[in-house]
Amino acid sequence: MIVALLNQKGGVGKTTLATHLAGELARQGSRVLLVDADPQGSALDWAEQRNREGLPRLFAMIGLARETLHREVPDLASGVEHVVIDGPPRVTGLVRSAILAAERVLIPVQPSPFDAWASAELLRLLEEARGWKPGLSARFVLNRCIARTRLLADAQRELAGVVPPAMAASVGQRVAFARCIRSGRLVFESEPQSTAAREIAALAAELLESSEQPEAGR
Numbered sequence: 001m002i003v004a005l006l007n008q009k010g011g012v013g014k015t016t017l018a019t020h021l022a023g024e025l026a027r028q029g030s031r032v033l034l035v036d037a038d039p040q041g042s043a044l045d046w047a048e049q050r051n052r053e054g055l056p057r058l059f060a061m062i063g064l065a066r067e068t069l070h071r072e073v074p075d076l077a078s079g080v081e082h083v084v085i086d087g088p089p090r091v092t093g094l095v096r097s098a099i100l101a102a103e104r105v106l107i108p109v110q111p112s113p114f115d116a117w118a119s120a121e122l123l124r125l126l127e128e129a130r131g132w133k134p135g136l137s138a139r140f141v142l143n144r145c146i147a148r149t150r151l152l153a154d155a156q157r158e159l160a161g162v163v164p165p166a167m168a169a170s171v172g173q174r175v176a177f178a179r180c181i182r183s184g185r186l187v188f189e190s191e192p193q194s195t196a197a198r199e200i201a202a203l204a205a206e207l208l209e210s211s212e213q214p215e216a217g218r
Helices: 014-027 042-052 069-077 093-101 113-117 120-129 150-160 175-183 195-211
Strands: 002-005 032-036 060-063 082-086 104-109 137-142
Touching: 002 014, 002 093, 014 032, 014 042, 014 082, 014 104, 014 175, 014 195, 032 042, 032 069, 042 060, 042 175, 069 082, 069 093, 093 120, 104 195, 137 195, 175 195
Parallel strands: 002 082, 002 104, 032 060, 032 082, 104 137
Antiparallel strands: none
16 A cells, blocks of 8 residues: 655644554554655654664655655555655645555645645645546545544534545544654554554554545545
């Protein structure tokens, strides 16, 4: 499976989700490659912090912020079971290349109508890409949610009727994730019994299950 996390709006938590999804898939025994396609290199910075802490490598990682991504990733994917692409924060040729490289696209959004509206350009690119990749699928992912708030409930209702649909699993705004960024760890390592760890596990499980089923909707 090749999954890209993309959204032209910055600050939605793409890197946090990308590193944690890669780590969760690796924890389950899969060989995983994380491609940092963001010129800012946040995932690479996280990996460097992990190295400074003397922590073991959980998955392979490379920086590949180039518009040739769609030509290079298939060869890289031949040696692993899953590739996770952490995409850039703006719609550029690099985003187009990441879309063409992917089999599945996750669009992290915060529970705000503005976040969903801001994805319009990305959705247009996805629709264009299906001309070359008819099986390409996309899903919104509610991220940085504050539980039991009206804003979250409203966002869930709004995304229930959109195309592409949202993942059933959502991820909260949790201090555990901020601590992980600073330490180079993942929540299943530092706080394995936490709600944050359970949310990431649920998101990974849903992603794996959806990848094994025929695409019913876009």
